[in-house]
Amino acid sequence: MKALVLTENDIQLQDFPTPTPQAGEVLVKVKTAALNRRDQWAREGLYPGMTYNCVLGSDACGVVTQVGEGVEEAWLAQEVIINPNRHWGDDQAYQSKDYNILGMPSNGTFAEYVVVPSDRLHKKPAYLTDEEAAAVPLAALTAYRVVFTKGNLQAGQQLLVTGIGGGVAQFVAQFGMAAGAQVFATSGDNEKLDKMKELGLTGGVNYREENWHKALLKQSGGFDLIIDSAGGKGFNLLLKTMKPAATLVFYGATLGGPQLDMPRIFFGQYTIKGSTMGSDEEFAQMLSFIAQHQVKPIVDSVRPFDEIIEAFNDMRDGKLFGKVVVQL
Secondary structure, eight states: OEEEEEOSSOEEEEEOOOOOOOTTEEEEEEEEEEOOHHHHHHHTTOSTTOOOSEEOOOEEEEEEEEEOTTSOGGGTTOEEEEOOEEOOOSOTTSOOTTOEESSSSSOOSSBSEEEEEGGGEEEOOTTSOHHHHHTSHHHHHHHHIIIIIITOOOTTOEEEESOTTSHHHHHHHHHHHHTTOEEEEEESOHHHHHHHHHTTOOEEEETTSTTHHHHHHHHHSOEEEEEESOOSTHHHHHHTTEEEEEEEEESOOTTOOOOOOHHHHHHTTOEEEEOOSOOHHHHHHHHHHHHHHTOOOOEEEEEEGGGHHHHHHHHHTTOOSSEEEEEO
16 A cells, blocks of 8 residues: 655655554544644654554544454544554543654554554544545544643633644633634734634734734733743743733744743733643543534645655645645
8 A cells, every 4th residue: 555654864755555454443434634733743753662564644534444353343434534643541631641642653643554452433524525624633632631621721712822823722722612702813924814813713813923912912811821932042931911811822832942921921921831632532622622613623635645745845834724635
């Protein structure tokens, strides 16, 4: 089969052995798969304990073509999406020490076929196309946990999400709007802000402009919840936009760790929380939520599998608005 393989030098499209499901596993014929920034970080060797010569990819929509011993044959020919969590564990608050994500170290979804345990399968949401369904799992799960489990967002609250060009951030905004919050955003690109305003965003600012935090505060009156993935120097400016006793949840630190304005945090009675991915229970809750509210992912483009490396480069260079999906 054709697959995108992570090597010590880069990523390559290669012929790769078609896997065979073992007991408790299924073989899925991948129809569509979506890129995540995690894939690019793996390409750049930015994960501890890197595993090479494996197939990347965490998100996919496909059809079950073979089941291993002990798996119900009712799964055969079912259209499915895959929960990319592996070994979260029994504690809803924190992942186990054995936790990892599909697609490095295990072979992932950027291939014609992928083998996964049958308990990773969920039926494809009927209202989504194959391309939309592939764009859901990893980003929407991460967004669901930061917004609801960690952020405890309530209808009528003021929500700020930073870096609105990213897939997780866009799901955060969509979930916030679906939950009845007023949603604001930051971006370094005014066009991205305008596109999100067309989808219901209440307001937003370009963080490249001087005193952007003051403009946000004027627009919103302050935030009950902020969701951030960047960190860096702007983190302390975010604190200046928070209401008393507000919460800030972050799921990344692409700009590095800031020197925290600690007096502002304790005088403001703020709560700051870290988050990443989500549990299997939250994955099921997320699927129920998006179906109830008919949330559709924002898809930048759909491309043939042969162009996946170019898609990686566009993601790396920040040229995307929404998810990139490849068809196999």
